[in-house]
Amino acid sequence: MNIYLEWLVVLPLALPLIGAGLCVAAWGRPGVHKAITAVTMLALAADVIALFLLVWDNGPVTMTMGDWVPPFGITFIADVFSAGLVAAATFMAAVCLAFAAFTVDEEAMIRGFFPLFLALMAGVCGSFLTGDIFNLYVWFEVILIASIGLLIIDCTREQIDGAIKYTILSLIATTVFLVATGLLYGIAGTLNMADLALSLEGRGGEPLVFGVALLYLMAFGMKAAVFPLFFWLPASYHTGHPVVSAIFAALLTKVGVYVLIRVYTLIFPDVVGMDTVFLWLAAATMLSGAIGALAQSDLRRLIAFLVVSGIGYMLLGLAIGPQAMAGSILYLLHSMVVTAALFMGAGLARRMVGASWLRGRGIYRHAPFFSVLVLAVALSMAGSPPFGGLWPKVMLVDAGLAADAPVAVTAVLLAGFLSLVALGRAFALAFWADSGDERSAAHQIIAGPPVAAVAPFAVLVVTTALMGLWPAPFVTYAKRAADSAFDTAPYIAAVASDGPTMRGEPPPPVPNGDGPKGYGNAKKKAQAPDMSETLIARNP
Amino acid sequence: MEPILAVLVGILIAVSIYMMMSGSFVRIVLGILVLSNAANLLIFTAGRLTRDVPPIIPGDKKTLAAAANSLPQALILTAIVISFSLFAFILVLAFRSYREMGTVETAEMRIAEPHASPPDGDEIGAADWREGRRP
Numbered sequence: 142m143n144i145y146l147e148w149l150v151v152l153p154l155a156l157p158l159i160g161a162g163l164c165v166a167a168w169g170r171p172g173v174h175k176a177i178t179a180v181t182m183l184a185l186a187a188d189v190i191a192l193f194l195l196v197w198d199n200g201p202v203t204m205t206m207g208d209w210v211p212p213f214g215i216t217f218i219a220d221v222f223s224a225g226l227v228a229a230a231t232f233m234a235a236v237c238l239a240f241a242a243f244t245v246d247e248e249a250m251i252r253g254f255f256p257l258f259l260a261l262m263a264g265v266c267g268s269f270l271t272g273d274i275f276n277l278y279v280w281f282e283v284i285l286i287a288s289i290g291l292l293i294i295d296c297t298r299e300q301i302d303g304a305i306k307y308t309i310l311s312l313i314a315t316t317v318f319l320v321a322t323g324l325l326y327g328i329a330g331t332l333n334m335a336d337l338a339l340s341l342e343g344r345g346g347e348p349l350v351f352g353v354a355l356l357y358l359m360a361f362g363m364k365a366a367v368f369p370l371f372f373w374l375p376a377s378y379h380t381g382h383p384v385v386s387a388i389f390a391a392l393l394t395k396v397g398v399y400v401l402i403r404v405y406t407l408i409f410p411d412v413v414g415m416d417t418v419f420l421w422l423a424a425a426t427m428l429s430g431a432i433g434a435l436a437q438s439d440l441r442r443l444i445a446f447l448v449v450s451g452i453g454y455m456l457l458g459l460a461i462g463p464q465a466m467a468g469s470i471l472y473l474l475h476s477m478v479v480t481a482a483l484f485m486g487a488g489l490a491r492r493m494v495g496a497s498w499l500r501g502r503g504i505y506r507h508a509p510f511f512s513v514l515v516l517a518v519a520l521s522m523a524g525s526p527p528f529g530g531l532w533p534k535v536m537l538v539d540a541g542l543a544a545d546a547p548v549a550v551t552a553v554l555l556a557g558f559l560s561l562v563a564l565g566r567a568f569a570l571a572f573w574a575d576s577g578d579e580r581s582a583a584h585q586i587i588a589g590p591p592v593a594a595v596a597p598f599a600v601l602v603v604t605t606a607l608m609g610l611w612p613a614p615f616v617t618y619a620k621r622a623a624d625s626a627f628d629t630a631p632y633i634a635a636v637a638s639d640g641p642t643m644r645g646e647p648p649p650p651v652p653n654g655d656g657p658k659g660y661g662n663a664k665k666k667a668q669a670p671d672m673s674e675t676l677i678a679r680n681p
Numbered sequence: 682m683e684p685i686l687a688v689l690v691g692i693l694i695a696v697s698i699y700m701m702m703s704g705s706f707v708r709i710v711l712g713i714l715v716l717s718n719a720a721n722l723l724i725f726t727a728g729r730l731t732r733d734v735p736p737i738i739p740g741d742k743k744t745l746a747a748a749a750n751s752l753p754q755a756l757i758l759t760a761i762v763i764s765f766s767l768f769a770f771i772l773v774l775a776f777r778s779y780r781e782m783g784t785v786e787t788a789e790m791r792i793a794e795p796h797a798s799p800p801d802g803d804e805i806g807a808a809d810w811r812e813g814r815r816p
Contacts, residue, residue: 275756282763286770293774298781303793305706305778308771312713313701319720319760326753327727380793442794 147204149192150217153227153266154280156185157259164256171250175242178255182235185262189228196224197621201635203272211636212333216272220632222470222622223269226399230269233391233477234262240485240597241384244492249294249382257294260287261388268396272636274325274408275332277400278318281364285311288393291385292377303380310373314363321356328353335636337408338629345411354409358418361404365397367456368426371449375433378448379441383488386441390448390480395473398455402466405459406626420460424552427453431559440487440497440571443563444480447522450556451476457537457553458623461544466623468536471615475529475608479522482601486515489590489598490571499567503575511595512572514602519568521605523561529608532616686726693719706778706785710771717764721757728753 160181167173196202196219205214219227238258245254264284271277285308293304326332328349329340344350359370366374374394378386405415430450437443455473458466489511490504491497505512521528534553541549608615625632693715700712728750736748779785782792 275759279759279763282767286767289770289774299792301774301778301781302790305774305790306793308774309709309713312767312771313716316713316716316720316764319717320723323720323724323727323753323756326724326756332752376794 146195147202149188149195150202150204150219150270152188153185153192153231153270154217154263156181156188157263157266161256161259161263164253164259168253169251171247171255174250174255178238178259181259182231182238185231186235189224189231192219193224193228196221200631201625203635211272212331212336215276216333216335216636217270218272218335218632218636219270220635221618221625223399223403225618225622226395226473227266227269229474229477230262230265230392230395233481234258234388236597236600237384237388237391237481239600240387240594243591243594243597244384244488245294245382252294252296253290254294257287257290258388261291261392263287265392265396269399272334273332274322274334274337274404278315278322281315281318281396284393284396285315288389291388292381294385295382297380299380303377306373307377310363310370314360314370317356317363318360321353321360324349324353324356333636334403334407335629335633338410338633341408343411345409346413350409351412354405354412354415357404357409358401358415361397361401362422363397364394365401365455366394366426366449366452367397367401367422368429368449368453371426371430371452374449375442375445378445378484379439383485383491386444386484386488387481390444390484391477394448394452395455395477398452398473401456402459402469402626407629407632410629416460416462419456420546420548423453423456423460424548425453426450426456427552427556428559431556431563434563435559435566437563438499440490440499440567441484443499443567444483444487447483447560447563448476448480450560451480453556454533454537454553457541457549458626461540461546461549463623463627464543465537465540465549466626467616467619468533468540470622470626471536471612471619472533474615474619475521475533475605478601478604478608479518479530482518482598482605483515483522485598485601486511486518489594490515493590497571499570500574502571504572506575508590511590514595514599515572516568517602518605519564521609523564524557525561527606527609529605529612529615531609532612533619536616536619682730683726686722686730690719690723690726693722704787706775706787706790709787710768710775713771714764714768717760717768721760721764724753724757724760 160177163177164174167177192202201218201220203211203216203218205211205216207214241254241258261284264280264287267280267283268277271280289304289308292307293300322332325337328347329337331337331340341350363370363373378389381389405412405419409415427450430446430448430453433446434443434450437446451472455469455476458469487497493504493508494502517528521530524530524534534557537553538550541547541553697712697714697716697719700708700715703709703712729748731747731749734748736745736751738745775785778790782790784790
């Protein structure tokens, strides 16, 4: 295999960073920014497709910075799970950028919308692809600073208030992450995630390891908006420009979920009692998000609570095991598309009538096509056929029944029902109802939103319909990704050998889904080469 | 030396939590600053504390047993730079929010989460949209 192929792993973070840097060099010229962003996104799309196909066929691909041997160099690694998420994130970013081109005003572009967006993409791709836990902290900070800039891009009072809450709670979360990483380094003496997995193998019962695992749960749980640490999300997400809310909902909490799944299947697989903790956290997150959505009178805040509710479904995989993990990962993909689409729809509706309060303004009468698209997204979010939201819930309920976990099954079904009620109420009040009160000037709607702004929104609606009508490729990906998350041997082997693609060694076996998998898969891990031997062999 | 620093880290974290539970935004920000210093000190302690031992591997040895680990110090350097820049940013954000909202009491900062619906009317420039201008 070609030695240059491993560059595919670092380009998803290098390209957006280069693009952001070029944009800074051409500060204040939105036309140039647009061109740079378009070229960057095209290159990024080509790269992530190539990376995904490579990983799909050959197993994990790694690259270690400066050609230092792991665990000393910072490793970047793409397995099926992370490569697929990088591809999905790129797709969502492209759609959101198309939406932004027609809705973000000139002033916000001059203030640096595009460089901030590209920096955010670099942070997201870096978090998905890094194999070093301290490097992950750095990418979290990149995401944080870029996202604050995006959140306050319009400089309204509402945005500044939301940004303060977002910043404070995110900073606390990343500091807790730093504390946990310091303690973990003290315990294990390494920061490379694959090496940590080998070092902590069988030490899940130690009190210090348990404490560090709980600190990580707090840090990543705050990032992912897990109950009871989600209150910053409904306080801030809705204040952003619609496209900012959309990209936050699509990517940021999902990064938190990805990291939770990665860390708890790779580094802390045998910490006692974590699956029970995750089960109750998942159920509480699902239900509190859905109940919170029912109580809202602002369409955007209602969606923010539904984003929280969705996080619960994604945690069930950690609670129940590999079968539920496939459902969780499929839900993650579906949630990326649908929550972003909902925020876009709400943003367009808000621009039409001037406010996003749930009050009869008769949007349906004036823009029926647009309203039907919103209804389709709402039904998909609630898990109704024929849209993409159905299948992950079917898989989760199926896995919950098979694993005899009545709490999980009840929570999935009840939260789905409550979401349907909340969204149905929102659609009826905000789109369908027409109060007929012509006294207020704001009541009048002259025309629907411009076609150019609806087009990216419609692309997402078509995507979720596709996921509902032709789910096979997405389900296949989710199952492979779940196997890749739980069966950590190829991941560790890939890091330990410093990339099978680099030294012409045969690639590790592709996980094929048979055999028992789950926490503490010690047998398979034992096959991974010992890193210390690798070190001695290469450092005479 | 380690126990003293461990206790100091504990005291700093307690102080920061106390400050972050305050209702004043300025105190919360200072609490985060103390917390990030506590985190840095914790990493420093985790990397072994020695005095007057140069980190040079003797010719007949393969590893360095007695000297302090230099990696945590590199980590702290990274963390200090990041927290310093974020702290500078958050101070600007705090000042801007004070000018916009006229308060630093978190209980009064309810613009993003109002208690009740505002009166009927244009929140944002819907008129711009209707007249074909960019929103």
